[in-house]
Amino acid sequence: MAKQLLGKEVAAALNEKIKANVEGLKAKGINPTLGIVRVGERPDDLSYERGATKRCDTLGVAVEKFLLPVDVTQEELMATIDKVNEDENIHGVLIFRPLPKHLDEAAVIKALKPEKDVDGITDGSMVGVFAGTKQGFPPCTPQACMEILDHYGIDCTGKKAVVVGRSLVVGKPAAMMLIKKNATVTICHTRTKDMPSVTREADIVIVAAGRAGVVNESYVAPGQVVIDVGINVNDEGKLCGDVKYDTVEPVVDAITPVPGGVGAVTTSVLVGHVVEAAMRTVE
Numbered sequence: 001m002a003k004q005l006l007g008k009e010v011a012a013a014l015n016e017k018i019k020a021n022v023e024g025l026k027a028k029g030i031n032p033t034l035g036i037v038r039v040g041e042r043p044d045d046l047s048y049e050r051g052a053t054k055r056c057d058t059l060g061v062a063v064e065k066f067l068l069p070v071d072v073t074q075e076e077l078m079a080t081i082d083k084v085n086e087d088e089n090i091h092g093v094l095i096f097r098p099l100p101k102h103l104d105e106a107a108v109i110k111a112l113k114p115e116k117d118v119d120g121i122t123d124g125s126m127v128g129v130f131a132g133t134k135q136g137f138p139p140c141t142p143q144a145c146m147e148i149l150d151h152y153g154i155d156c157t158g159k160k161a162v163v164v165g166r167s168l169v170v171g172k173p174a175a176m177m178l179i180k181k182n183a184t185v186t187i188c189h190t191r192t193k194d195m196p197s198v199t200r201e202a203d204i205v206i207v208a209a210g211r212a213g214v215v216n217e218s219y220v221a222p223g224q225v226v227i228d229v230g231i232n233v234n235d236e237g238k239l240c241g242d243v244k245y246d247t248v249e250p251v252v253d254a255i256t257p258v259p260g261g262v263g264a265v266t267t268s269v270l271v272g273h274v275v276e277a278a279m280r281t282v283e
């Protein structure tokens with residue numbers, strides 16, 4: 001039986017710190033606020049929005065929503081970004097992506113002020129992750145993976161870590177964060193040859209492929225820690241990860257479930273960033 005790395009436990013610990021910081025801010029008359037910019041009504045945007053809004057509510061962080069129709073023009077969207085940039089009462093901004101195809105996402109990202117970029121999508125935030133400097137914020141999902149490792153006392157120093165996936169939001173920043181923790185890191189993607197032989201050699205495997213069940217028992221080995229970032233919906237309409245949990249769990253030492261793993265920590269990290277952004281305004 002592998003140890004279950006429970007997102008709920010990690011989130012609960014993060015939430016205690018966040019709550020204390022919210023109280024500190026409110027004592028100074030600052031009401032930490034997340035601005036949410038959503039274009040259209042994509043189901044996974046709505047589910048992330050529900051999770052983030054609920055977490056903000058329980059932690060005393062306000063949410064202001066900017067909801068735009070799916071056929072919004074680039075000019076109207078840019079005007080909304082200007083508005084959230086200039087509004088001193090909004091400390092962090094979450095723009096749901098991908099945006100509909102007719103919109104220029106790069107221009108939108110460029111327009112967002114890095115100090116409000118709590119989702120870690122601007123160039124400024126990216127530089128922060130790569131250079132280890134404190135500008136913008138790291139993307140929430142890879143940071144959530146690191147919070148899980150930290151919480152359960154899993155030391156990365158000298159360990160072999162393999163990341164499956166090389167996206168800008170998860171795989172690449174996760175690899176940078178693992179390097180910072182002194183792991184030796186390998187990144188796999190669709191062009192990787194014989195991936196099972198690579199992942200089997202790892203001490204820590206972070207899977208962010210976006211395909212249900214890509215990592216099965218032939219990819220893993222005893223003693224490993226497996227972090228499953230994937231959020232997929234199976235044929236029965238249930239949430240499942242990128243790892244075949246039932247056959248992988250008996251082999252490895254520790255594993256995150258889906259749901260109840262990384263996703264449960266991601267929203268806490270996001271709200272933590274909003275509070276940190278508000279604290280930076282008074283530093």
Ligand SMILES: NC(=O)C1=CN([C@@H]2O[C@H](COP(=O)(O)OP(=O)(O)OC[C@H]3O[C@@H](n4cnc5c(N)ncnc54)[C@H](OP(=O)(O)O)[C@@H]3O)[C@@H](O)[C@H]2O)C=CC1
Nearest residue numbers: 141165166167170189190208209210229230231262263266
């Ligand atoms: N828990 C959370 O809070 C969040 C979870 N997610 C989930 O994380 C997952 C990854 O998201 P994201 O990074 O945005 O996804 P992307 O689709 O942007 O990237 C997927 C990456 O995985 C690689 N990949 C895909 N299939 C395979 C395969 N069979 N073998 C090896 N590599 C593969 C791709 O390689 P290549 O580059 O060669 O195409 C690509 O680099 C998704 O399931 C998503 O839903 C995302 C955000 C938040």
Ligand SMILES: Nc1nc(=O)c2c([nH]1)NC[C@@H]1CN(c3ccc(C(=O)N[C@@H](CCC(=O)O)C(=O)O)cc3)C=[N+]21
Nearest residue numbers: 044045047048051095096097258259260261263264267
């Ligand atoms: N800029 C941007 N950043 C994102 O991170 C982003 C996005 N746009 N667009 C939409 C996708 C989708 N996504 C989800 C995250 C969590 C759940 C989810 O179900 N979370 C559950 C927990 C799931 C679990 O326990 O594993 C919850 O919060 O309660 C769903 C979807 C983020 N996304």
